[in-house]
Structure formats: C-alpha cells, structure tokens
Amino acid sequence: MEKIRILNLSKRYGKVLAVDSATFSVEDKEFFSLLGPSGCGKSTVLRCVAGLEEPTEGEIYIGQTRVNSTVDGINVPTELRPIGMVFQNYAVWPHMTVYENIAYPLKIKKLPKELIQAKLKVALHTVGLERLADRYPNQLSGGEQQRVALARALIKEPEVLLLDEPLSNLDAKLREQMRFELKDLQRRTGIPILYVTHDQAEALAMSDRLAVMNAGRIIQVGAPTEIYTHPADRFVADFIGLMNFLPGRVLGRSGEEATVEFLGGHRLNVADRSGLSGGCVVAVRPEDITLSLTGPIRCRVEVRNYSGNLVDYKVRADDAVLRVQTPKTEIFAEGKELGITIHRAMLFQLGEGRGSG
Amino acid sequence: MTTSNFDRRYLLMMAVGLFILLVVIYPLWQVFFRSFLDAGAFSLKSYRKVFAYPAYYRALLNSVWVSCVTAALCMVSGTLLAFLVVRTDLPGKKSLRTLLVLPYALPSFFAAIAWIQLLGPQGYLARLFFQLSGWETAPWNIYSAGGIVFVLTVHYFILVFITVAGALERMDASLEEAARASGANTYRIMREITLPLVLPAILAGGLLAFIGALANFGIPALLGMRARFFVLTTSIYYALAIPDFGLATALSSMLVVVALVSMTFQFALQKGEGRYTVISGKSVRPSELRLRSMRYPLFSCTAVFVFCISIVPIFSMVLTALLKYWGAPLAQASLTLEHFAYILKLDTGRRAIVNSLFLAAVAATLTTFVGILISYMHVKARLKGSRILDFLATIPYAVPHTVIAIAMILAWAKPPVSLYGTLWIILVAYLAVYLPFAVRTTNSTLQQIHNSLEEAARVSGAKIFPRLRDIILPLAWPGMIAGWILVFMPALRELTVSILLYAYHTETIGVVVFNLQDAGYREVAAALASIVMGLLIVGNTVIRRLTGGAAGF
Numbered sequence: 001m002e003k004i005r006i007l008n009l010s011k012r013y014g015k016v017l018a019v020d021s022a023t024f025s026v027e028d029k030e031f032f033s034l035l036g037p038s039g040c041g042k043s044t045v046l047r048c049v050a051g052l053e054e055p056t057e058g059e060i061y062i063g064q065t066r067v068n069s070t071v072d073g074i075n076v077p078t079e080l081r082p083i084g085m086v087f088q089n090y091a092v093w094p095h096m097t098v099y100e101n102i103a104y105p106l107k108i109k110k111l112p113k114e115l116i117q118a119k120l121k122v123a124l125h126t127v128g129l130e131r132l133a134d135r136y137p138n139q140l141s142g143g144e145q146q147r148v149a150l151a152r153a154l155i156k157e158p159e160v161l162l163l164d165e166p167l168s169n170l171d172a173k174l175r176e177q178m179r180f181e182l183k184d185l186q187r188r189t190g191i192p193i194l195y196v197t198h199d200q201a202e203a204l205a206m207s208d209r210l211a212v213m214n215a216g217r218i219i220q221v222g223a224p225t226e227i228y229t230h231p232a233d234r235f236v237a238d239f240i241g242l243m244n245f246l247p248g249r250v251l252g253r254s255g256e257e258a259t260v261e262f263l264g265g266h267r268l269n270v271a272d273r274s275g276l277s278g279g280c281v282v283a284v285r286p287e288d289i290t291l292s293l294t295g296p297i298r299c300r301v302e303v304r305n306y307s308g309n310l311v312d313y314k315v316r317a318d319d320a321v322l323r324v325q326t327p328k329t330e331i332f333a334e335g336k337e338l339g340i341t342i343h344r345a346m347l348f349q350l351g352e353g354r355g356s357g
Numbered sequence: 358m359t360t361s362n363f364d365r366r367y368l369l370m371m372a373v374g375l376f377i378l379l380v381v382i383y384p385l386w387q388v389f390f391r392s393f394l395d396a397g398a399f400s401l402k403s404y405r406k407v408f409a410y411p412a413y414y415r416a417l418l419n420s421v422w423v424s425c426v427t428a429a430l431c432m433v434s435g436t437l438l439a440f441l442v443v444r445t446d447l448p449g450k451k452s453l454r455t456l457l458v459l460p461y462a463l464p465s466f467f468a469a470i471a472w473i474q475l476l477g478p479q480g481y482l483a484r485l486f487f488q489l490s491g492w493e494t495a496p497w498n499i500y501s502a503g504g505i506v507f508v509l510t511v512h513y514f515i516l517v518f519i520t521v522a523g524a525l526e527r528m529d530a531s532l533e534e535a536a537r538a539s540g541a542n543t544y545r546i547m548r549e550i551t552l553p554l555v556l557p558a559i560l561a562g563g564l565l566a567f568i569g570a571l572a573n574f575g576i577p578a579l580l581g582m583r584a585r586f587f588v589l590t591t592s593i594y595y596a597l598a599i600p601d602f603g604l605a606t607a608l609s610s611m612l613v614v615v616a617l618v619s620m621t622f623q624f625a626l627q628k629g630e631g632r633y634t635v636i637s638g639k640s641v642r643p644s645e646l647r648l649r650s651m652r653y654p655l656f657s658c659t660a661v662f663v664f665c666i667s668i669v670p671i672f673s674m675v676l677t678a679l680l681k682y683w684g685a686p687l688a689q690a691s692l693t694l695e696h697f698a699y700i701l702k703l704d705t706g707r708r709a710i711v712n713s714l715f716l717a718a719v720a721a722t723l724t725t726f727v728g729i730l731i732s733y734m735h736v737k738a739r740l741k742g743s744r745i746l747d748f749l750a751t752i753p754y755a756v757p758h759t760v761i762a763i764a765m766i767l768a769w770a771k772p773p774v775s776l777y778g779t780l781w782i783i784l785v786a787y788l789a790v791y792l793p794f795a796v797r798t799t800n801s802t803l804q805q806i807h808n809s810l811e812e813a814a815r816v817s818g819a820k821i822f823p824r825l826r827d828i829i830l831p832l833a834w835p836g837m838i839a840g841w842i843l844v845f846m847p848a849l850r851e852l853t854v855s856i857l858l859y860a861y862h863t864e865t866i867g868v869v870v871f872n873l874q875d876a877g878y879r880e881v882a883a884a885l886a887s888i889v890m891g892l893l894i895v896g897n898t899v900i901r902r903l904t905g906g907a908a909g910f
Contacts, residue, residue: 052812078815085816091809095831104827105817149813156818 009058036213051078084153264318295339384764392606403607431566435517466575471670517562524558572757677883696884717848720787728795754793762857802836
C-alpha cells in the first residue's frame with residue numbers, strides 16, 4: 001500500500017523551477033531516499049510533503065488523504081498532517097527539557113497527563129534517553145539532540161516519518177552508528193520513511209528504494225543495487241559511486257551486446273540495450289578493473305593510495321587517467337608498468353547529463 | 358480534514374494593519390493633504406507663504422546649512438576618534454570608548470542646557486576663562502547658530518564614530534598587510550587603502566548625523582529662539598503657537614522632503630556597500646598603528662576632549678542642581694538639596710514624572726507587542742503582504758518627530774475623536790515615533806530564532822496561537838525585554854513630541870525641564886534633569902548587561 005504518493009509535483013520560486021513535475025510513491029514500511037546534489041530540489045519535495053511549502057502544481061497523498069491538490073485548491077496545513085519530521089539542525093527547542101520537547105505533540109493533542117507520562121516512558125526508552133529527561137538541549141551532545149528530535153517526531157505515531165539530512169551535522173563515527181540505529185528503528189516501528197540526503201553512500205546503505213534527483217527532476221527511481229549497476233544516465237552514473245568516463249566508439253552490436261573500441265584501439269563486448277552507435281562514452285567502475293603484470297591494456301601506476309580495506313590507484317593508459325580500486329592482496333609500486341583488464345562497462349551518449357556531483 | 362482552511366494568521370495581520378493605519382498612515386497623510394488645503398479647497402497658499410516671508414524660507418536654509426556643517430564636523434571628529442580608538446595603540450581605549458558614547462545616552466536638550474551652564478554668560482567654563490584671561494566678555498556666544506552647531510556636533514558625532522569604528526573593526530587586516538608587502542608606508546596605507554575602504558561608512562555616519570541634526574528640536578529651541586535664529590523644527594513650533602496650521606503643515610512637508618532625500622542617499626549607500634564585500638564579518642584583528650612618541654600627547658588630547666564632552670556636562674548639570682542659586686560662588690556653603698525637594702514636592706513635577714513613566718511604559722509595551730507580531734509575520738511566517746506592513750511600520754523613522762506631533766493634532770484633535778489635551782494623543786504619537794525602533798529590535802530577535810524551531814512545532818500539530826505562546830514568545834523574550842527598555846528610556850525623557858502636544862495636566866518630564874529652563878528656573882530644571890539622568894544611566898547599564906553589550910549606548 002502506498003503511504004506517500006506524489007503526482008506531477010512542481011515548485012517554482014519566481015523564475016526558478018526548483019522541482020519539475022516529480023512523481024513517485026513511498027510504500028508502507030519502506031525506507032525511501034531522495035538523493036541529489038545540493039540545490040537539486042530534494043528538500044523542497046520533502047517540505048511540500050510536510051506542508052511547509054505550497055506546491056505550484058501537483059498532488060500529494062499521505063495515506064488515503066489528499067493533502068495537496070493545486071487543481072482542487074487543497075493545501076492541508078502542516079499541523080493537521082499525520083507526519084513526523086526531523087530537521088537537519090534537529091530543531092530541539094532550547095527552552096524546554098528533553099521531556100517537554102518530546103511530550104509537546106501530545107500536549108498539543110490535549111491527551112491526559114497520565115497517558116502522556118506512560119507514552120513518554122516508552123519513547124524515552126526507545127531512544128535511550130531515560131536518564132537525560134530533565135536536561136536542557138544545551139547540555140546534550142549532537143547525537144543525543146538527534147534522538148530527542150527523533151522521539152518527538154515519533155511520539156504522535158504519524159503515518160510517515162520525514163527526515164531532512166538528519167545525519168549531516170554529526171561526526172563521521174556517529175553518523176555510521178546512527179545509520180544502523182535509524183534502520184533498526186524503522187524495522188521495529190514499521191513506519192515508512194522519506195529520507196533526504198546528498199550523501200550517496202548513506203542513501204545506498206539505508207534505502208529500500210531511492211530517487212536520484214538533479215536540477216529539479218527525478219532522473220531515476222529504483223533499488224540501490226539497480227541504480228548502482230544500471231544507472232539511467234551519465235549523471236546518475238557519475239553521482240552514485242565512482243566512475244571512469246572514457247571516449248569510445250560502438251563498432252557493431254549483436255542482440256543485447258555491443259562491441260566498443262576505446263583506450264587506443266582496445267575492444268570490449270558490453271551488455272547494452274541503449275541502441276547507441278558511433279561515438280559514445282564508456283563508463284567503467286574502479287572495481288570492475290583489475291591490475292596485473294599481463295593485462296591486455298598497458299598502463300603505468302601514477303598515484304597509489306592505501307586506504308586500509310582497499311588500494312586506490314590512478315593509472316595512465318593511452319592518454320586517459322583511470323581510477324582503479326583493488327583488494328589489498330597485491331600492491332603495486334608507483335611508476336610500475338602494468339596491464340589492466342576491464343570486466344564490465346556501461347555506454348552513455350556523448351555529452352549527456354554531465355553531473356556536478 | 359477541511360479543504361479550504363482559512364489561515365488565521367491573516368486575522369492578526371488585519372488587526373496590525375489597522376493599528377498602523379490609525380497610528381501612522383492616517384495622521385501622516387493628514388499632514389501632506391492639509392498642506393495643500395485652504396478653506397476646504399486645493400491651494401498652494403501655505404507653500405507660497407513659506408517662500409513669501411523671508412522668516413520662513415530662511416528657516417529652511419538655516420536647517421540645511423546648520424545640518425550640513427554639523428554633519429561635516431561630525432565626520433571629521435568621529436572618523437579621527439574612531440581611527441585613534443580602533444587602529445592605534447592609544448592607552449585606555451576601552452574606557453575612552455565607553456565615555457564617548459555616554460553623551461548620546463542623554464537627551465540632546467539636556468546637552469543644550471548643560472552647555473548653556475558651561476559656556477553661557479556666567480557659565481562655569483566662561484567664568485574660568487574670565488579668571489584666566491582677564492577678559493570681561495567672552496569671544497563666543499552660546500545663543501547663536503555657532504552654539505547650535507557646536508552642541509549638535511557634540512551630540513551626533515558618535516553616529517559617525519560608531520559606523521566608522523565598526524567598519525574599521527570588520528576590515529580584513531590582510532588588505533593592509535598586502536599593501537605593506539607591496540612596499541607602502543603607514544601613511545600611504547592609511548590614505549590609499551584604509552580611508553577609501555571606510556569612506557562609505559564615513560558618509561553613512563555623516564548622513565545619520567545630518568538627519569539627526571535636521572530633526573532636532575531641543576538644541577535649536579534652547580539656543581536659537583532667544584537669538585531669533587529659527588530652523589524648520591523651531592519654526593513649526595512657532596507656527597503652532599500662532600496658531601497657523603497651514604503654515605505648520607507646509608513647513609512640516611518640507612522638513613519631511615529634506616529628511617526623505619537624505620534617507621534615500623543613506624539607503625543607496627548601504628546598498629552600495631555590497632561592493633566592499635572585503636569588509637566582512639571576519640574576526641581577524643586589524644593591526645594596530647604604533648603611535649610611538651605621539652602616544653601620550655595624543656592620549657592627553659583625546660582624554661581631555663572626551664572628558665569635556667561626556668563627564669563635564671553631567672557634572673555641570675548636577676552641580677547646578679545642587680547650587681543654592683545660579684551664579685553662586687562654588688564653595689561648600691552654597692550647596693543644597695532644596696531644588697530636588699522642591700521639584701518632588703511641586704505638583705507639576707510629580708505629575709510630569711507619573712505621566713512620563715506611564716507614557717513610556719505603555720508605549721514600550723504596545724510597540725514591542727505590535728513589533729513582535731509584525732516581525733513574526735514578516736520574518737517568520739513570510740505572509741503575503743507582510744513586507745508592506747513592515748515597510749509601513751518603518752515610515753515614522755524617516756519623519757522628524759516634530760512632524761509626527763503635527764500629524765497627531767491634525768488627525769486626532771478634531772471631532773468625533775478629539776484626543777487633544779489628553780495623555781492619549783501623546784501616547785499615540787509615541788507609538789508612531791517608537792514603532793520603527795521596536796520593529797527593528799523584534800526583527801533581529803526573531804531572525805536569530807531558526808525557522809525550523811517553529812516548523813518543528815507545526816509538525817508537532819501546534820496551530821498559530823499555541824506556536825506563538827509555546828515556542829516563539831518564550832524564545833524571543835530576552836530580546837523583547839531589551840527592546841522594551843530601548844523604547845522606554847528615550848520615551849521617558851522625550852521632549853520634541855510632547856512639547857507640541859501637552860496641555861495643563863499632561864506635562865511630561867521633558868516639557869517641565871524645558872519650560873523651567875526657558876523660564877529661568879535653571880537650578881530646578883537641573884534637579885529634575887539630574888534625576889532623569891540617573892534613571893537613564895541605570896537603565897543603560899541594565900540593558901547592556903541583559904544583551905551582553907549588544908544594545909544600549
């Protein structure tokens with residue numbers, strides 16, 4: 001069942017089209033991410049769902065309720081929408097204790113005191129803040145404030161949870177940890193999450209599905225593996241993970257396979273349904289390349305970065321510089337003459353969707 | 358769920374709009390409108406009168422030249438002092454700075470009174486001069502255009518000082534270091550790098566001083582009217598005494614035009630400041646110029662100057678209040694507290710204190726309250742049309758207070774709503790005068806509250822009134838208290854508006870001090886002024902504590 005449905009959503013600020021007819025839906029119990037470079041319109045979509053911005057065009061459903069429709073003039077105010085939201089800076093009220101912060105949505109609902117207390121006990125336990133209930137936000141760490149914001153968003157048992165880059169203000173270690181906690185929390189509560197981030201690693205790691213946005217448009221929607229292995233265009237390929245882009249030519253095709261020539265005459269058969277012919281861009285992931293003494297394409301190691309779990313090389317082959325990532329089983333010295341083997345590649349049209357990410 | 362949900366915030370907006378209409382727009386419209394009216398028909402008669410009688414167009418010229426000279430002197434002295442205090446290794450800079458700002462915390466007509474006590478015939482400094490020089494008459498006359506320019510400069514140079522000092526502090530030190538690395542010496546750096554960079558700040562401060570001098574009433578009233586030297590503000594006072602409303606409104610319109618023109622320049626300067634983005638909010642401390650052998654001579658000069666303009670007038674005021682009679686020899690035997698006792702026993706004195714406290718408290722409370730609503734709609738909710746509201750509320754800032762008083766008479770002193778002769782008409786005028794200041798503080802207070810704090814309350818299900826009550830107001834509270842005091846203090850000592858609007862029983866402190874001084878009861882005037890000065894200095898200290906030095910003088 002769809003918990004959030006967005007149909008042809010557009011948002012215009014003066015002359016700028018921040019969101020350009022976005023359409024997607026979030027299923028029940030799904031962790032759905034909106035991913036894109038800053039300024040791509042992902043936060044605007046989220047704020048439209050929250051009712052904090054009014055769409056210029058389109059419809060939004062939360063559960064069975066139509067909360068926005070520009071055609072029928074519907075714009076349900078934020079305070080009446082069944083949503084919980086965590087803001088990038090947490091927005092924990094500095095003049096209220098942890099307890100008061102989390103209890104606020106229930107106080108607004110005018111629930112009886114005993115019920116609020118009972119619910120708070122559970123909520124504080126869920127986020128592990130029992131002992132900090134009487135503290136003020138300025139006595140809390142960033143991670144603890146984050147949990148307060150999360151508990152406050154969940155306390156009124158919303159139909160959906162909206163998260164606006166909630167991890168971007170945390171330090172790297174805590175961020176990793178919170179990724180698992182958020183995932184775990186969602187599994188326990190089963191609440192559908194709409195998550196906004198510019199961090200592709202975060203989106204890949206946490207999402208059930210994600211939508212990649214650029215310049216106000218949704219480019220591709222799919223599961224992380226699908227988006228990683230079959231990016232819809234060059235922008236997605238570039239934005240998600242690392243990618244080498246090399247100029248090439250399609251020589252011919254048979255069935256779903258194309259033969260391309262690149263790197264000074266090297267030929268490779270590539271699974272491809274694009275139907276491209278002639279000049280094209282050959283995209284190769286760094287991990288789809290292996291280095292060996294005997295590889296067919298000659299190259300020279302220019303820079304080597306050892307990063308613990310893998311080794312990162314920049315190698316020069318023909319006139320191109322390629323990024324290659326290999327397991328740390330064999331480490332080659334800088335300046336060494338080697339050969340590379342390319343196992344897998346994707347083809348894109350020339351000059352299309354040059355990404356900024 | 359309802360489909361069309363009327364935004365209740367627009368109700369608030371309409372209420373605030375009505376308030377601004379009644380307090381600001383309608384009265385000011387009356388001034389403009391009435392200046393073109395004669396016996397109910399359109400006419401330029403009032404304007405013709407201004408230009409027909411030398412006495413009136415001379416007032417316009419006087420206003421302009423006095424303000425120009427004042428602004429020029431303020432720019433020179435303010436810039437010099439700012440350089441000395443910010444960019445050199447002058448000793449005792451911090452205390453010098455605190456003292457420099459002190460005169461501005463006191464009302465300008467107190468300054469006029471104090472300088473009359475010091476430099477007037479039989480003045481303390483005048484007597485000292487006679488003793489030292491053996492002369493019989495002073496080569497100066499405080500009751501003159503020169504005296505007016507002098508006291509105006511002493512009062513307003515701080516505006517230049519503050520803007521220039523701020524620009525100097527925000528200036529990136531690396532700009533000067535780059536010039537030094539290019540081989541320029543200190544003098545060339547100051548002339549070719551530093552001065553051009555702070556020039557917009559000097560001009561902006563100069564324009565502020567110009568506008569201040571133009572709109573000032575107390576100083577030209579106490580120093581000029583006796584010498585029959587009139588400027589626009591005092592002419593309006595005179596026209597009202599005749600009374601000739603047409604003339605008063607025509608003079609007012611001209612005063613507004615001159616003020617508006619200089620305001621426009623001021624805004625243009627502020628916009629143009631974007632070109633000098635090098636003056637940014639960085640906290641790089643600019644290097645200090647070493648004064649070397651000049652350090653102590655310059656310090657002595659500055660210290661004497663600062664002492665003369667900040668401590669001496671206050672001292673003179675208190676001394677006059679304590680003297681048995683004006684002109685008494687300065688011996689211990691001549692000191693008495695009877696003037697203080699007298700003013701506190703005097704019906705008019707007591708009434709004035711009560712009136713002023715009431716007016717200041719109510720004006721501060723109402724303007725802060727309306728201010729926070731306007732700021733909320735403009736800064737936070739960003740409602741359609743709230744920008745206009747913010748703009749309309751700021752209009753009185755550009756209007757000299759004399760004109761605001763005239764506006765109130767025209768708008769609210771005729772049937773069916775005749776407030777003339779009551780405290781209410783003074784209150785309405787205070788509301789108009791102080792609304793821009795209140796809105797400015799509440800705007801900056803609300804800007805400091807991150808939008809997401811309110812959005813989080815909306816997501817929590819809180820509607821407009823719970824949101825204001827639970828989130829916005831508690832967070833804005835400290836800023837609102839500071840804003841309240843910032844209106845209360847100047848309102849407590851207000852003169853320009855109340856002198857035009859008071860009647861028997863509705864005198865304010867300012868009116869009583871002015872009238873006592875004007876009628877020659879200098880000791881009693883000084884006693885009341887001393888009491889108010891005490892209150893103001895205490896209030897200023899409180900507000901600086903409250904805001905960590907961000908507000909107050």
